[in-house]
Amino acid sequence: MKVMKADDIKKFSSEKMQKCGLFETDHLFCDLYCFEPGQTQKVHTHDNSEKVYYVLEGKGTFTIGDESRELSMGETTIAPKGAVHGVENTSDARLVVLTIMTPRP
């Protein structure tokens, strides 16, 4: 039984957003995305994969399709397959996001 603690896994870099792996299986990737203020994951697309975002810490601006919204701790959204999606930490504090992508691209 594999147990992970988000506070032990999360890490930050002044260079760029950090993607910290939690679980990787045949079906999914589960990661923490860790952003310093101003860092981004540029908008991109997965033709057949969906991505769930859940904000664990801080807040940031999430883009899905042609819409952008600020999400704070405790808020969640989903990027449908084929939809452009990205994240920018537009706040002045760190942002930590739990992500699950499935199926694997």
Added chain:
Amino acid sequence: MKVMKADDIKKFSSEKMQKCGLFETDHLFCDLYCFEPGQTQKVHTHDNSEKVYYVLEGKGTFTIGDESRELSMGETTIAPKGAVHGVENTSDARLVVLTIMTPRP
């Protein structure tokens, strides 16, 4: 863009654990499981689906296969396909768990 807030969605019942839907797609179910003290989701199995658990609030005892461990807020685990899995709120406070199951059973 569908945004959900866990605090708005979670609900509890003295009768049994509440499963509160966040997202449902062709690929996945994403739910909040909300347990009063003493409530359980009995161990069960999905032949081909995996389930990620992330503890958002409180603590409880998670069983996967032949192992049981107490997980607290900020801890996460995964039930591989075919593995028995279940949750019991063995604490004296409420337990809220984010779950993603994929692929859909």
